[in-house]
Structure formats: C-alpha cells, structure tokens
Amino acid sequence: MEIEDRVQTQPMxxxxxxxxxxxxxxxxxxxxxxxxxxxxxxxxGKPVAILMSNDRYERLLKAGIRRFAKL
Structure with a gap:
C-alpha cells in the first residue's frame, strides 16, 4: 500500500x-x-511552509516519505 493511500485526510x-x-x-x-x-x-494568502511535530516528521521518514520529498 502506498503512503498516500494510508494517509488520513483531514482539513489542515x-x-x-x-x-x-x-x-x-x-x-x-x-x-x-x-x-x-x-x-x-x-x-x-499563499502557503509558504508547513508546520508539524518532530515526532510526526520522524514517523513520515520511517514510513518512506523521503522519496516524495525529492519531487
């Protein structure tokens, strides 16, 4: 299952x-x-950055999100 499929969508x-x-x-x-x-x-009015906890960031890295960061 791709990471994108596992991500729960919720309004940011x-x-x-x-x-x-x-x-x-x-x-x-x-x-x-x-x-x-x-x-x-x-x-x-335009997005310039995203904020998230370091714990969440570390979980994304472990899940393989690195390959998406290069896009």
Missing part, C-alpha cells in the same frame, strides 16, 4: 505569518505538536 489548519509576529508562535507550535496536527503557514 491555516495560520498567517502575522500570527507568528504577534507573539503567538510558541502557543501555536505547542498546540499543533500536542494535537498531532499539521498546518499551513500563509504569506499574502
């Missing part, structure tokens, strides 16, 4: 860059990490 959260400039960084990152969620970071 979105945060604007301004949320991080207003001193919310620590709170947002802690919440995402504790809730095991992934979120887009937007700049001028």
């Amino acid at each position: 959260e979105f945060y604007n860059m301004s949320d991080f400039l207003q001193g919310q960084s620590s709170k947002l990152i802690t919440r995402l990490s504790e809730d095991e969620k992934i979120a887009f970071v937007l700049k001028n």
